[in-house]
Amino acid sequence: MTVADLPEPRPAAGQVVVRVSAAGVNFRDVYHREGTVPGGEVGAVLGVEGAGTVVEAGPGVEDPRVGERVCWWRAAGSYAEQALVDAAMAIPIPDDMSDELAAASILQGTTARYLCTDTYSVRRGDTVLIHAVAGGVGLLLTQMVKARGGRVIGTTSTPEKAAIARSLGADEVIDYRGFADRVLELTEGVGAAVAYDGIGQATFYDSLAAVRTRGTMVLYGWASGPVTSLDIRRFTRSVFVTRPGMIDYTPTRAILLERADAVFHGIAEGSLSVRVFARYPLEEAARAHRDLQSRATTGKLVIDVGL
Numbered sequence: 676m677t678v679a680d681l682p683e684p685r686p687a688a689g690q691v692v693v694r695v696s697a698a699g700v701n702f703r704d705v706y707h708r709e710g711t712v713p714g715g716e717v718g719a720v721l722g723v724e725g726a727g728t729v730v731e732a733g734p735g736v737e738d739p740r741v742g743e744r745v746c747w748w749r750a751a752g753s754y755a756e757q758a759l760v761d762a763a764m765a766i767p768i769p770d771d772m773s774d775e776l777a778a779a780s781i782l783q784g785t786t787a788r789y790l791c792t793d794t795y796s797v798r799r800g801d802t803v804l805i806h807a808v809a810g811g812v813g814l815l816l817t818q819m820v821k822a823r824g825g826r827v828i829g830t831t832s833t834p835e836k837a838a839i840a841r842s843l844g845a846d847e848v849i850d851y852r853g854f855a856d857r858v859l860e861l862t863e864g865v866g867a868a869v870a871y872d873g874i875g876q877a878t879f880y881d882s883l884a885a886v887r888t889r890g891t892m893v894l895y896g897w898a899s900g901p902v903t904s905l906d907i908r909r910f911t912r913s914v915f916v917t918r919p920g921m922i923d924y925t926p927t928r929a930i931l932l933e934r935a936d937a938v939f940h941g942i943a944e945g946s947l948s949v950r951v952f953a954r955y956p957l958e959e960a961a962r963a964h965r966d967l968q969s970r971a972t973t974g975k976l977v978i979d980v981g982l
């Protein structure tokens with residue numbers, strides 16, 4: 676990754692140009708860079724999430740207007756001073772929220788929300804397994820599951836990360852080693868109602884073993900590498916397996932805005948805490964990726980373009 680001068684973007688019909696003040700760093704950006712999903716080809720500008728001020732609107736765009744502050748979770752090229760955003764994907768930032776907080780919460784917050792309301796609707800009393808519980812999505816999901824009356828068993832790699840997850844509500848934080856047996860122990864042999872697994876290769880089959888009969892296994896990412904084959908012999912009981920993506924859960928603009936509103940409302944009323952782990956200047960985006968991949972981080976990493 677390197678910083679380069681590119682021509683200023685010009686908006687096509689249905690697009691706006693935004694002067695970016697902060698861009699969110701997500702594991703998805705690593706997948707783009709490494710090529711496990713398309714979008715990170717040489718020459719591409721990375722980053723899908725950000726916040727800033729609209730500086731130019733393309734033909735036919737009346738909303739958002741020039742001067743309005745917006746954030747987004749789906750615009751290729753957000754690690755930049757200016758980004759092209761589809762007007763349909765631009766989300767107004769509440770007046771009392773900073774651009775940085777919007778960029779730090781919009782993607783992971785709305786992801787956590789659809790995972791626990793739509794992919795599997797967490798009910799009071801459900802035991803929920805959350806891997807990488809101290810990560811960006813993990814900490815937000817933990818708080819939302821707790822608010823819905825669930826019990827969180829989380830995995831993480833260090834005692835420091837475990838303490839952070841506990842401070843935000845995780846009931847049990849355990850090591851990855853032997854986690855399936857431990858989940859069964861903690862649920863009297865029943866297993867978790869749902870496993871949220873963003874680790875992939877290293878945890879997939881053990882997550883399956885930790886889910887109760889007719890429970891749900893949610894493979895929503897692959898920080899350790901993609902799951903490249905499914906061995907049906909390792910499905911020892913009936914389990915629903917799904918690989919959700921946010922775009923499929925956001926079929927309308929009304930849903931996009933409603934979900935963002937739920938996240939912003941939680942932040943404003945204090946029921947949802949967003950932890951920004953570190954801020955990086957644009958020139959140090961590569962360091963942000965190294966930190967994220969080294970498992971040294973908790974919560975959110977933000978590129979402050981204005982620094």
Ligand SMILES: NC(=O)c1ccc[n+]([C@@H]2O[C@H](COP(=O)([O-])OP(=O)(O)OC[C@H]3O[C@@H](n4cnc5c(N)ncnc54)[C@H](OP(=O)(O)O)[C@@H]3O)[C@@H](O)[C@H]2O)c1
Nearest residue numbers: 701702807810811812831832873896897898899920921970
């Ligand atoms: N499907 C969707 O709609 C969607 C949307 C957003 C994010 N996601 C997924 O959500 C997951 C979390 O994303 P995030 O941005 O919030 O990242 P993150 O959880 O803050 O960072 C990844 C964490 O994964 C854990 N991990 C375990 N094995 C790892 C390995 N081999 N290499 C690197 N990390 C490893 C580490 O936590 P420990 O040290 O605690 O193990 C690390 O801190 C990712 O899989 C991402 O793709 C999916």
